[in-house]
Amino acid sequence: MxxxxxxxxxxxxxxxxxxxxxxxxxxxxxxxxxxxxxxxxxxxxxxxxxxxxxxxxxxxxxxxxxxxxxxxxxxxxxxxxxxxxxxxxxxxxxxxxxxxxxxxxxxxxxxxxxSLTGLRQAEGNEEKEFQPKDEKPLPEDDLISDEEREVIEKAIAALPEKYRAAIVLREVEGKTYEEIADILELGLGTTKSRISRGRGILRKKIRKYFAR
Amino acid sequence: MDCKNFQNQFEVDAELEKESKQHLEGCKNCQTFRDEEVHLTRTIQSLPQVETPKDFGFRLNAYISSTEQVKRPLPAIWQIIRYALPTTAAVLIFGFVLINSNLFTNENPNLDQITEENKLELKEESEIETPLKDTNSSETLAVDTESSDQEIIPAGNSFEPVAPIISAERREPEFVTPVAKKEVKIRDAKNVINPAENLQNAEEEDFSGSRNIASTAPEVITPQSTNQNDSVRGESPKTNSVRKVDLINNLGMAVIEGSWKVTSIGKGSRADRAGIKVGDILISINGTSITDRNAQFARINSVRVLRKGKIISINLAN
The missing domain is CATH 1.10.1740.10 (RNA polymerase sigma factor, region 2, helix turn helix motif)
Known part of the structure; x- marks a missing residue:
């Protein structure tokens, strides 16, 4: 063994x-x-x-x-x-x-x-059931609020899966474009394009927090 | 450089090229884009990192162990047994089939049927002919032998077992047992298991009781040549039976009467030339079943034999 x-x-x-x-x-x-x-x-x-x-x-x-x-x-x-x-x-x-x-x-x-039988009322948070319970203390960062982190977590979780994998590999795991292209079995151009589009979606989500 | 190019090339932690810097200084949109990108990246990077639970290794260990047990290869001895068992079984089945096929060729069920039929017929004959022998006595024998134009066979004084094989060369019956002793013999024959003996007894009966002594004469004896007084039931079949054997013998081969198995073939004989082989079992002559006691033949033109489980037609017209 x-x-x-x-x-x-x-x-x-x-x-x-x-x-x-x-x-x-x-x-x-x-x-x-x-x-x-x-x-x-x-x-x-x-x-x-x-x-x-x-x-x-x-x-x-x-x-x-x-x-x-x-x-x-x-x-x-x-x-x-x-x-x-x-x-x-x-x-x-x-x-x-x-x-x-x-x-x-x-x-x-x-x-x-x-499972969508109408019992669940739309509360503007369709990904709520997937929210993790953060057991780890968050790093101190005055510039980024907890609310903003929560929003970005939700936003990532709500991304279409083709963008999500690319974004997480790039932004969270810090992989290079070449590595991501190999992992996702995509061309380099497609990989960059997906990351760019995914970032655009996320940017829109946190724009209001950034503007404050 | 335009905004599109700048935004495509922009990397948060990468150092800007000279052209990009120049564009950024004069473009508010791209400045906002850069700030948002940096903020987004910092926000994502600030997300808490999750770690595996402490028992991750234990769980992984248990999972792999359980899966490995399922996939663990069998011990070497079981590996051998796994292949040896079906192979042995296959060999045994093959051997069994092979032996059985040999049995079938040697002891064909048709042969059993034939001998069974003959046994029954013999029993019938015995029952019918026993009284005949009592009433007809030896006179009948004399008359019959004359009328049938057959060679008279002297009666022996003692009963001896008769060889079951009537060979082509030995065309004359060697002896004829006395009537009195024959009756005893016929009764005893009912208890005899060996069909060949039974058949021979029947032949002996023919020679004595109903006077149709086996002849070596190649000429075919027509039914008209037999005595009118002998038109007793069962007589004609007996006559045919003898003739069949003679006709077969004339082909140059010897058979066991009753089982109709070829026991020997003379070299260069008609049977030999036609391709009949020792061990063949005659089934029919000229298209008529060999067990058909009423069939009469002037000449054997064709026979069908059973050889190794297959029925083969042999033409003897030549």
């Missing part, structure tokens, strides 16, 4: 030997293929938080984001023999996560279609 260490750690915090920390992603993949269990632990350590954060911004649902992050790692683990180093490992795992997230968003849309 590749992740025996998780069980042994008691707290569930991933640990990995020092020797793996300096290895590249591809080297870790090769080591995992060769039966080095700690190598996969190191991979999980590297990507668990960024991936969960990305999925959270995509889905605006923390539990779902954690579940899909887990599913992404499971898929990587069981398909590790088929992994090709054509792309960076981060591209590979973000692509898996993106596909899972988009599938989930589409599922939700279908569920929402059936």
């Amino acid at each position: 590749a992740l025996d260490k998780y069980g042994k750690s008691g707290t569930g915090v991933l640990e990995s030997t020092v020797s793996f920390e300096n290895l590249s992603d591809h080297e870790l993949i090769d080591a995992t293929r060769n039966g080095e269990k700690d190598a996969f632990t190191e991979i999980v350590n590297r990507y668990r938080n960024p991936l969960t954060n990305y999925l959270y911004r995509m889905l605006n649902d923390y539990e779902e984001a954690v579940d899909l992050a887990q599913e992404s790692f499971v898929r990587v683990y069981f398909a590790i023999e088929r992994y090709h180093s054509k792309y960076a490992f981060s591209t590979y795992i973000y692509r898996i996560a993106t596909n899972l997230a988009i599938s989930e968003i589409r599922k939700r849309k279908r569920r929402k279609l059936f």
Whole structure:
């Protein structure tokens, strides 16, 4: 079992030997293929938080984001023999996560279609049910109000999925255009265009706060 | 540079080119755009980062373990058994089918039918002919043998088992048992399991009780040549039975009468030339079933034989 260490750690915090920390992603993949269990632990350590954060911004649902992050790692683990180093490992795992997230968003849309029975009154906040409960204290920033953050979170969550993935990868995860193009399997021009359009939608949403 | 170009090229954290700077200084719209872009970026960057729960590793571990158990490959011995079992089964089934097919070719169900029929017929004959023998005595034998223009076969004093095979070369019955002993033999025959013996007994009965002694004469004896007094039920079939054997023998092959199985074939004989083989079972002659006791033949033009489960028609006209 590749992740025996998780069980042994008691707290569930991933640990990995020092020797793996300096290895590249591809080297870790090769080591995992060769039966080095700690190598996969190191991979999980590297990507668990960024991936969960990305999925959270995509889905605006923390539990779902954690579940899909887990599913992404499971898929990587069981398909590790088929992994090709054509792309960076981060591209590979973000692509898996993106596909899972988009599938989930589409599922939700279908569920929402059936759940709209008229009982729910339009209150100008159709994404309300997806709002996460922020457990972390927010960073102090006098220039940006909590209300503004809430609005931008909602605005991102309300973006069409094709813009949302590109915006989150670019603005939240800080990926380059090339990386985003690879993850989303798009051309570079299309990727830039989507990001630009997505930013335009978001800009309109927070314009009133900016004007104050 | 126009506004569109500026806005397309603008990156929040990237340093502006000289042209862009010049445009920005003189364009209020683009200044607002830049400020909004910067504010948007800062707002997004200020969003809280979520982290995985502490038990993420534990849950992932459990999930992978459970999935791995399902996907875990079978032990080597099971891998072997998994392939060996169907293979063995297939081989056994194939072997069974092969053996069965051999059995069918050797012991054809048609043969059983034929022998069964003969058994029944023999029983009938025995029942009918036993009284005949009592009344007719040896005189009938003499008359019949004369009238049938057959070679008279001397009666032996002792009963000996008769070889079931009537070969083509051995055309004369070797002996004829006395009538008195034959009756005993006929009764005993009912309890005899071997059909060949039964058949032979019937043949013996023919020789003595109803005087139609097996002849080696190739000439076909017409029904008219038999004594009118002998038009007892069952006589004609007996006559045909003997003739059939003779006709078959004349082809140069030996058969077991009753089962009609070819036991030997003379080299260069008509049967040999026609392609009949040892082990073939005769089914019909000239299109008439070989078990048809009323059928009469002057010459065998064609036969149908059962060979390895297949019926083959053989032309003997040549």
